[in-house]
Amino acid sequence: MTSESNLPDDPEGEEIQLQVSDERTKEIFDVRAKIDREPENLSDPDRLTVVKGPHENTEEEWYIDVLETEDDDVDRELLESTMAAVEEQSTVINTRSKEVKTLLRYLAETGEYDSVSEASRTIMLDYLSEQYPDLVGEYIDLKVQSERSELADELYDDT
Incomplete structure (x- = not known):
């Protein structure tokens, strides 16, 4: 289809x-x-x-x-199991790096980003999208598929 x-x-x-x-x-x-x-x-x-x-x-x-x-190099099963594992864990990422935290805080303080968290998310997602487009694309496909299945389950269970 x-x-x-x-x-x-x-x-x-x-x-x-x-x-x-x-x-x-x-x-x-x-x-x-x-x-x-x-x-x-x-x-x-x-x-x-x-x-x-x-x-x-x-x-x-x-x-x-x-x-x-087209074969991509993304291990779909590993990505799916990683997604499931992350659902059960905290989503906080800690780099334990004074240098990174200083630079991110600077960007937030200058108004480039609203917060250190937003700067961190945006910069990491931009980097991942540019350097690993196949991985990001596969993740999006799996996420959409998962959300579609959850919604279908909810809708069909209510009938």
Whole structure:
């Protein structure tokens, strides 16, 4: 499954980079693929559901020929277990560094950030996003998947 917003204007038969998700597991993949509305135009077609509309509640049946799945170096299982472990622990990070604390406090005192905590969070997230984009992307995907599952459980349990 993919969103129409992930598709270029006229993707039929062209080789494209595409983000797709498994409809059953909701796992998200980046793939190099060809897509088309007609399966006979592809060499090894699989069904692809394209969702569209303002609420992505309209579905179209397309076909996809996955040429390559981009492997990232993120250990998804380790990231998931780390996320679960952090849920059970304090979220305070302590560097035990006078130098770092001094610099962060300076940035807060000059008004660059509202607090030492905000400076620390912002600088670390900016750095992680720049240096480890695959890790940050995988974390976002897992977090969204987890929140979606929690919400679905809540909604379906109330019926």
